[in-house]
Amino acid sequence: MKGVMIQGTASDVGKSLVVTALCRLFALEDVKVAPFKSQNMSNNSYVTADGKEIGRAQGIQAEAAKIEASVWMNPILLKPRSDMQSEVVLLGKAVQTLSGKGYRAHFYDEGLKVIKEALHKLEANFDVLVIEGAGSPAEINLKERELVNMKVAELADVPVILVADIDRGGVFANVVGTLELLDPDERKRVKGIFINKFRGDMSLFEDGAKWLEERTGVPVLGVLPYVHDHMIDGEDSLSIQTNRKGNGDIDIAVIHLPFISNYSDIEPFYDEEDVSIRFIKNPSQFGQPDAVIIPGTKSTIHDLSYIIESGLAMRLNDYVKKGGRIVGLCGGYQMLGQEIVDVAGSDTGIVGNRLKGLQLIPSTTVFTAEKKTVRFNGRYAPSVQVSGNRPIAGYEIHLGVTEPIENGSPFLILDDGKEEGYYGHEGKIIGTYVHHLFHNDEFRNYWLNRIREEKQLPTKEVVYRQDLKEEKYDELSLTLKQHMDWERVKEIVHSWGT
Incomplete structure (x- = not known):
């Protein structure tokens, strides 16, 4: 299988946005590309053309890839119903409500089976998969029965690019700490690092990128800017803009x-x-x-x-x-x-x-x-x-x-x-x-x-936001492309396993 998995040092580091951009970049080069996230935990949903429910992020990523979204792109969706329980949506249909402990104990084998089936379906219909992880791959208490990070990279047999958020601080510790906590075989899959949400003069991070490469042995493939007003819907509660006062009347x-x-x-x-x-x-x-x-x-x-x-x-x-x-x-x-x-x-x-x-x-x-x-x-x-x-x-x-x-x-x-x-x-x-x-x-x-x-107040003309959406996908992807080694990313995808 040709593809790449985008994993993060934490939640809300920008994995979904990076996957969206990569899907559009491949699509612009006429590559048949599809997004994939094995297990999504979000109450932000997307309804497919056949009336099935998947995570909103994968629906948006499918739009960026210029394809119709399907349940195979997000076979498992967990929708929190309380602090202790989540509704399990399997292949687009709600099947049961489980506690976190119950889910891990009773759903793992079934989840693994449906993920393998989904990967097989997508591989048969697309040339490249851009796969998104969840949270961090270095959650030690969850690694034994995880269904969304390195286990999926192993099942799909794809390389991994690690995304870290410099805007929140601690980026060096986040990258080094994540890599140190991976098993040796897992770490071998990590073929690149994206530093995301950078504000200001990017030349100020040149020494930082060099230090990370020397310390970890993993190349920094891009220092990506903080993208304002990208119009890409948020995935989970961490991405809610809770206050936007501006000068609004x-x-x-x-x-x-x-x-x-x-x-x-x-x-x-x-x-x-x-x-x-x-x-x-x-x-x-x-x-x-x-x-x-x-x-x-x-x-x-x-x-x-x-x-x-x-x-x-x-x-x-x-x-x-x-x-x-x-x-x-x-x-x-x-x-x-x-x-x-x-x-x-x-x-x-x-x-x-x-x-x-x-x-x-x-x-x-x-x-x-x-x-x-x-x-x-x-x-x-x-x-x-x-x-x-x-x-x-x-x-x-x-x-x-x-x-x-x-x-x-x-x-x-x-x-x-x-x-x-x-x-x-x-x-x-x-x-x-x-x-x-x-x-x-x-x-x-x-x-x-x-x-x-x-x-x-004076009335205003219609802002045709829907008509801007395709332009925004292009704008996002080309903006990030300017700040990454796109040719090297493609080389990693196509040379893996050869």
Whole structure:
């Protein structure tokens, strides 16, 4: 198998971004390339064309590689549901919920089998694989039964490039310490080092690169810059931009739920110059926002309990009474209703558990055992006066069915004619299951312009973010290419094992 594995000295060092760039660089040279991550732990999901669920990072990487994403690119997805348990998504379908200990004890052999199958499928259809690790390969307590770092490099029989983050400090200790903790056979696979997230004059690191090469015997293949505004969705909670004030005149508060998921729903606002995003966790941080967003969650009832117990529920109700604007996305939509009933125990593990909602929209949500994962296409309901002719697109990933208690105003109309979501108070309260609502550029512009008009700010033209995406993939990859030895990277890929 031809390929390379990108491993890191820690989480959030930039592995996903580097893999995305390498996928696009190979694709630009007409190489049939695919991303792969054996096991992903993230509540940020991506729905494939056939309605399967994988980690968002691998979906983005597939887009960069100019191919359609499939479950074989991320056969195992772990979605944390509490501090102790995660939902196991196997080949795109949720199969069970396990503790970390239970997962390691009972799932290892099955996981190993499906990873081998996935590698075999991808090898048959692609010329090069760019494989992503997770966290660090030097976690001694986890190495014996790990399924995502050096074990995968061994199964695929590919070389490894180690990525270290200089922005957080300690880069020399991180690189040397990681290599020292690897077994001799593992260390032999490491054929290069990327120093990532460098700010300033790169010539100042020349002596550092030389020292690392002399100390470790591994070449530094690139000192990669800190890339701002790359528009590549984050993978896990460490990558959330929790505060982006800037000079934004529009203040949007996002409830930072303990089990927040699919927070990539918020990322389009970072490209709106007059918008500031704040993630808030308690009433003291609430302030006087122009709008509030309750995002998705991996455990609606747990996070709704958090909102109630923290006092945020009371603030949200007062805010709405005073004419505030609020959007609930997926789990956030469920919270806005009158009541949530966990009939099957699929959300909390407690059959029949029920909890009053925020009482802001006339609906009830019932959790059943079946999970819905599907791409969404539809149009706006007549009461939603969005200009432009683009249909609305996104995806749904959720347990539970939300039904209106009384006839009200739907937000969207599905292609099959069914009504979806809630649109009330002249658009000041919106609830929907559709993830990536604000990635629909015309709707985001419509929603923001209504806020601008209320604040007597000038309205703005649509920022067509979706149309910029392909340009951003090219821009990211070519920027990183300028700062790495690309020819040597390709030589490592193609000469390995020969």
